[in-house]
Amino acid sequence: MAALARSGWEVEAVARVIDSAPVGPSLRRYANGAAIIAGGRAPLAALASLQDVERVFGRDRRGQRWRSRTLDLDIVLWSGGTWYGPRLAIPHPLFRQRDFVLHPAAQIAPDWRDPVSGLTLRQLAARAVRRR
Template sequence: MRQRYLIALGSNVRHHRHGPPERVLVAALDALARRGMAVLIAAPVLRSAAVGPSLRRYANAAALIETGLDPEALLAELKAIERIFGRRSGGQRWTSRVLDLDIVLWSGGPWASADLSVPHPLFRRRHFVLKPAAAIAPDWRDPLTGLTLRQLAARLARPVRA
């Protein structure tokens, strides 16, 4: 059975073959398609400040894909693509990286295992995930809050009042 997934893409390091981070994201979308995933739509690239110790700005996007893979199998595919692009496992979290691919949501509802939580546990607090995600799937509901991606993005964009 084919499932739909919302994938977050990020890069803040130039790739030796693909070039700057924006082009890395385009190449990553091509890699998803070459591995049998249908890329239904991708959001325009958003430039954002880094979270954590990295000083380099990120290129971020989101894509809606369709595949017959379950979340664990898709995670393995995404990690394999990251390795092809030169990402190494381990090391400090939130540092510079050529490519980061995260499962944000999937059409099957919540999923939890030792290696994966869907929805992504931090996506509701990340403008660089919500803005591109809301651009391509504004009416997709977070199964835990019941809010749409459009609503979550609007809440995050609202200024905090003292």
């Protein structure tokens, strides 16, 4: 969170970190969390800033898609609703199926609505529990 603040982001809320199984072929477990950050950036500028923070932590985006990584920052939701481009889609296309995204996000923003489904993060997280 300190690295985000140093990059000009205001960290408004941070969820507890949870342990989760990998997506894809990795064998190691992952630590996942969520944060609400504000910075007045357009979506692509926000993405570039977050990828700069990933690089500071040693993230290399070249090569295998599902390989282990030191840090993975995603824009899952945005106060502007939806945004679609060739490098970025908001909301994140898979977030509704990923309990490791939904549960931390619901901790800090339970009433935030998915602009596509209209459901709150609390409702989406409850559905993820029932799917297990």
